[in-house]
């Protein structure tokens with residue numbers, strides 16, 4: 001049964017959009033059924049359903065970079081649009097700090113899953129280690 005899933009998944013032309021969508025949901029970019037992450041920021045070595053290998057993929061600094069871009073450059077400016085004059089400054093600073101810390105913690109693993117899917121689908125250099133001859 002596992003082999004049938006694997007063959008079916010490998011025979012399908014999995015687009016980058018499909019792989020990214022599956023990964024953002026925490027699923028295997030190959031089959032869309034197995035889990036991609038085994039803990040908060042660690043990917044599984046192999047998909048439990050199709051057996052596709054993800055352990056050797058290195059997203060490196062891409063996930064924190066994307067998280068900083070999204071939180072710092074998209075959501076942070078939106079904070080200036082919200083009127084918090086009714087609350088003390090210390091409370092507003094604490095609220096925004098907690099809000100952005102939570103947002104960053106929510107985006108970081110999704111950014112990593114997204115980059116793993118991109119590296120997997122494109123077979124980019126981070127996909128497999130370079131063999132030394």
Ligand SMILES: [Zn+2]
Pocket residue numbers: 028029030031032033034047048049050051052
């Ligand atoms: Zn899979």
